[in-house]
Amino acid sequence: xxxxxxxxxxxxxxxxxxxxEPLPTAVELRTGPVVCLFEPELxxxxxxxxxxxxxxxxxxxxxxxxxxxxVTPRVSNVTVEQRASSFRVTFDVxxxxxxxxxxxxxTLTGDERGTVKYDFAGSARSTFLxxxxxxxxxxxxxxxxxxxxxxxxxSGLKEDGQFPDLISPHQPFKDLRAISHTVVPGLMAEVRFxxxxxxxxxxxxxxxxxxxxxxTPLERPYPVEVPHGxxxxxxxxxxxxxxxxxxxxxxxxxxxxxxIKGSTAKLPTIxxxxxxxxxxxxxxxxxxxxxxxxxxxxxxxxxxxDGWRAQWDRAxxxxxxxxxxxxxxxxxxxxxxxxxxxxxxxxxxxxxxxVFHKDERSTQQPWAKMARAILKGAPVGVGTNEYFTELxxxxxxxxxxxxxxxxxNPQVHAFDNESLVENLEAQADTVRTAQSFLQGxxxxxTPVTLRPRFNPQAQGAxxxxxxxxxxxxxxxxxxSLFGAAWTLGSVKYLSEAGASSITYYETHxxxxxxxxxxGSPMPSLFxxxxxxxxxxxxxxSEVNDFNGGTVQPVExxxxxxxxxxVLQKGRLRRVLVANLTAEVQPIVVDGRxxxxxxxxxxxxxxxxxxxxxxxxxYGMNRGSLMEASGGKYRLALLPYAVVRMDxxxxxxxxx
Numbered sequence: 001x002x003x004x005x006x007x008x009x010x011x012x013x014x015x016x017x018x019x020x021e022p023l024p025t026a027v028e029l030r031t032g033p034v035v036c037l038f039e040p041e042l043x044x045x046x047x048x049x050x051x052x053x054x055x056x057x058x059x060x061x062x063x064x065x066x067x068x069x070x071v072t073p074r075v076s077n078v079t080v081e082q083r084a085s086s087f088r089v090t091f092d093v094x095x096x097x098x099x100x101x102x103x104x105x106x107t108l109t110g111d112e113r114g115t116v117k118y119d120f121a122g123s124a125r126s127t128f129l130x131x132x133x134x135x136x137x138x139x140x141x142x143x144x145x146x147x148x149x150x151x152x153x154x155s156g157l158k159e160d161g162q163f164p165d166l167i168s169p170h171q172p173f174k175d176l177r178a179i180s181h182t183v184v185p186g187l188m189a190e191v192r193f194x195x196x197x198x199x200x201x202x203x204x205x206x207x208x209x210x211x212x213x214x215x216t217p218l219e220r221p222y223p224v225e226v227p228h229g230x231x232x233x234x235x236x237x238x239x240x241x242x243x244x245x246x247x248x249x250x251x252x253x254x255x256x257x258x259x260i261k262g263s264t265a266k267l268p269t270i271x272x273x274x275x276x277x278x279x280x281x282x283x284x285x286x287x288x289x290x291x292x293x294x295x296x297x298x299x300x301x302x303x304x305x306d307g308w309r310a311q312w313d314r315a316x317x318x319x320x321x322x323x324x325x326x327x328x329x330x331x332x333x334x335x336x337x338x339x340x341x342x343x344x345x346x347x348x349x350x351x352x353x354x355v356f357h358k359d360e361r362s363t364q365q366p367w368a369k370m371a372r373a374i375l376k377g378a379p380v381g382v383g384t385n386e387y388f389t390e391l392x393x394x395x396x397x398x399x400x401x402x403x404x405x406x407x408x409n410p411q412v413h414a415f416d417n418e419s420l421v422e423n424l425e426a427q428a429d430t431v432r433t434a435q436s437f438l439q440g441x442x443x444x445x446t447p448v449t450l451r452p453r454f455n456p457q458a459q460g461a462x463x464x465x466x467x468x469x470x471x472x473x474x475x476x477x478x479x480s481l482f483g484a485a486w487t488l489g490s491v492k493y494l495s496e497a498g499a500s501s502i503t504y505y506e507t508h509x510x511x512x513x514x515x516x517x518x519g520s521p522m523p524s525l526f527x528x529x530x531x532x533x534x535x536x537x538x539x540x541s542e543v544n545d546f547n548g549g550t551v552q553p554v555e556x557x558x559x560x561x562x563x564x565x566v567l568q569k570g571r572l573r574r575v576l577v578a579n580l581t582a583e584v585q586p587i588v589v590d591g592r593x594x595x596x597x598x599x600x601x602x603x604x605x606x607x608x609x610x611x612x613x614x615x616x617x618y619g620m621n622r623g624s625l626m627e628a629s630g631g632k633y634r635l636a637l638l639p640y641a642v643v644r645m646d647x648x649x650x651x652x653x654x655x
Contacts, residue, residue, distance in 0.1 A: 009609040014527050016582065016605065016640050017417060018476035018483070023582055024416060027080055029087045031110025033240070040078045042416070043093050043106055045118055048238060055189045057138040057210045057422065059236050061120045063095040063102050064132040066223040067455060070413070071095040071102075085112040101126035102133070102226070116238045120195075124230045129223040134196055134234045138203070138210035139163070141426065142559075144181060150188075152178035154197055163211060164202055167433040169392040173200035176213060180241070187244040195234030204426040204433075205389030206412040208419075255556055257564040257577065258590045262553040267546055267567065268494065269351070269501045271296035271327060273447050274315050278509040278516060281318060285508050285516070288533060290322040292513065293544040296351040298327040298446055298503045302358070303339035316349060318507070325351040327446060327503060328378075329385065331358050336367055340374040347377035352444060352501070354405050356385045361456070362394035369400050381405050381444060386456045387412065388430040395437050403442040403500065404434065408490075409449045411475075417482060420450075421560055421580045424489040431497035442500035448490055449505060450475040450483065470525050474510050479528040481640035484535035484603060485578035488642055491543055492565040495551045504540060513537040532612040535642075538603055542576060542644055543567065552593065562587050562637070573647040579637035587635045589645065591628035597648040598633065599623045604641035 013020050024041040034055070036048040048056040063071040078091040089108040095101075104122030120135060146165035152158050153175045163181070164172050173179065176199055178192040196215035203212040215234070216224075271294040275281075281289065299315035301308040312328075319326045328350050332339045336357070346353065355371040356363055363382035372380050379402035384390035391406045398404075408430070410423040427445075434443050447453075451473050470476065477483045487504065494502055506512035510526050514537055519530030528534070549569030556562050561581050567574045573593050579585045591598075601623035603611055625648060626633060637643060 010527055010529070012605060014480070015608045016481050018478070018480040029082065029089070029108070029110060030085070031087055031116060032085050032112045032114035034110065034114040034116060036116065038089055038108060040075055040091065043073050043075050043091060045108060048116060050183050050187070050240070053183050054140045054143050055183055056191065056238060057140045059118050059135065059137050061104065061106070061135050061234070062132065063100060063130060065097070065100060066129040066131055068131050071097045071100055086110055099126060100128040114240045118236045120234045122232045124226045124228055127228045128226055130226050131222045132214065132216065133226065133232065134215045135193065135236050136212055136214040137191055137236055138212055139181070141204065141209055141211070141429070144211060147181060149179055149181040151176060166436055167204045167388070167392060167429055168202040169205070169389070171199050171201050171218070173213070174217065175199065179213065183240070185245045186242050188241040190239045190241055192237045192239070195232070203413070204429045205392055206387050207408055207410055207423045207426040207430060208413055209422040209424070209426040255558045255562040255585055255587045257554055257556050257562065257587065259552065259554055259592065264550040264552050265496055265498050267543070267549050267551050268499045269295035269547070270491070270540060270544055271298060271324060271501070271503050272513065273298040273503055273506040274318060275506040275509045275512050276300065276311065280314055281508055282517065285514065286318070286321045288514060289507050292537065292541045293547060294322060294324045295501070295547065296325045296327040296503070297322070297507065298329055300329045300331065302331040303342065304333045304335070319349070325349060327351050327354065329354045329356065331356050332367065333358055336370055337374070340371060343375065345377045346375065350378040352378055352403060353380045354444065354446065355380065355382050361386055361390040363396065364394070365397050365400060368396060372400055379403055392433065398439045398441055401441060403444055404438055405444040405446050406430070407447055408445055409452050411451055417582070420486055421489070424486070424493055424563070425559060427490055428493040428497035431494060431499050435498060443498070444501045445494055445499050446501070446503035447505065448502060449473070449511065450478055450486070470522060474526065476526050478505070478510060478536070479515070479526065479534045481535050481604065481608065484539045484642050485580055485640045487536040487539045488565060488576055488578045489563045489580065491539070492563050495565065496553045513540065529612050535603055535608065535611060538611055539576070539642060542574065546572070546574065561585055564589065566593050571649060575645040576642060577635065577637065577645065578642045579640055582639045584639065585637050587637055589633040589635065591631045591633055594628070594633070594645055594647045596628045598626055598628070598645045599648050600626050601644040602641060603643070604638040
């Protein structure tokens with residue numbers, strides 16, 4: 001440590017994605033006209049493509065325990081044989097956790113015709129309960145949504161089907177042996193399943209950006225006992241059928257960000273959650289949140305608990321101190337009428353009431369009607385404190401509410417960086433689907449967090465914290481550049497889709513937008529700078545500069561590599577661009593929103609230390625001027641970097 005006592009900046013990997021551990025490696029596999037990636041660390045086959053056209057997003061096998069937790073695979077003995085137009089990969093996997101001990105051998109093959117086969121042969125080395133065990137196949141949304149497919153059932157019967165456009169609340173396809181869809185004109189991809197009965201769910205219900213076909217059907221009772229010694233064999237085969245009418249398109253080198261057809265949307269009001277697990281904000285923390293300009297602070301009050309009044313009073317005090325109102329998430333019991341009557345009038349202090357019943361996953365009509373009659377001074381909304389799927393399956397009576405709500409996190413099913421990026425686009429589909437049944441009522445997405453706040457499937461007391469692990473609701477990427485880039489993507493997709501308000505994270509602490517003065521409780525696992533802000537603080541601050549403004553829909557031709565948000569308020573215009581990968585990305589930005597000259601400020605590994613330590617200084621950084629060339633701005637963004645581009649209202653003189 002220097003003589004000044006100033007802590008050294010984190011390592012590069014920690015700045016980028018929160019941990020010293022290297023990112024998973026990927027092996028490119030080619031077979032005939034098909035290319036795909038294999039990630040040995042997760043035994044994951046990813047991005048099965050015909051040219052640029054994605055056939056499948058992923059194929060993998062998973063062991064999920066009795067509360068739907070996924071047992072981390074331990075992969076060993078990987079061998080890869082890549083020939084001119086075929087490949088063979090073999091590996092061993094151990095899934096060991098608690099009373100679960102299951103081992104399986106995987107084999108991946110590809111032939112010169114483009115047929116890819118994934119074999120799974122496993123054995124139980126203990127007796128345990130499982131909710132699911134075996135393959136899952138992910139179809140991409142962009143290539144499949146609203147498109148026709150052919151379903152083959154276990155009886156051999158074939159029928160026509162269609163991938164859902166809006167998010168299907170229930171399984172659109174059941175009893176599957178195979179499913180086929182058009183890849184390009186003249187060419188079909190047949191995906192065949194063996195060893196179990198499969199069915200398909202719309203994974204966007206949990207903001208996973210895909211349709212998932214899995215075993216075993218949910219209509220069968222679970223959990224199921226797997227006895228010691230049981231053998232399980234399955235396979236998934238992807239086969240091309242037909243002849244493409246055109247040439248394959250190669251991967252684009254540059255990422256292009258351009259306008260798409262669609263009307264502008266009003267920028268949602270954006271707020272934060274009260275950091276209930278931490279002490280109230282001190283003077284410095286309060287000043288920083290005031291600079292961020294949140295529209296509201298969310299507080300959760302459980303009306304049957306003795307401490308609800310103290311929590312309520314704290315929320316009012318902190319909200320007033322930062323110039324915000326309160327988003328009141330009120331949880332009631334069967335004694336709801338008496339509980340609701342204890343709440344004060346929300347006039348001028350409450351942005352909205354969100355009412356949940358502690359025994360319901362999505363608030364039902366009696367409580368909505370009661371809340372509407374009792375609560376005063378602010379709009380009353382109901383919905384779910386859990387995932388969008390609960391709202392989608394148990395839709396509220398719109399005539400009884402002023403708005404509806406649900407929460408989002410990208411890690412219900414997958415946890416790696418690429419999967420979190422894949423899940424950004426599906427956030428827009430949740431809003432679009434909710435709009436289809438809410439008849440114009442506003443949509444509050446609250447809260448958005450990187451990790452699940454709790455496991456809605458678990459019963460009883462939460463499991464004790466395991467030594468050497470962070471609490472399950474904490475993600476070390478919260479303090480990283482990845483967290484900032486992901487947050488920008490979330491704001492983009494929710495805003496462009498028409499969300500009315502969004503609540504992100506918390507005010508302070510390791511689930512917030514800045515670290516406490518004391519620093520991380522577990523610095524070896526969450527190596528944040530004590531008293532520093534997290535990079536995502538700056539993203540939210542730069543968006544909130546445009547409170548009351550509008551969002552122009554824009555599209556990236558490579559949405560898994562980059563995204564952009566275009567903001568406008570009066571004469572002011574701002575474009576925020578994020579690199580969503582761990583590699584340097586060349587990005588071309590259409591200059592029509594910014595004119596011929598823009599001022600750029602970079603949030604990347606070079607500016608990380610200053611941005612983390614000096615929230616105000618970063619915000620006052622005037623940046624550097626850049627001229628457009630041929631109406632376009634050509635950028636090179638470092639890994640997980642975000643660049644702010646402001647239109648220069650007054651053109652600088654030459655030289």
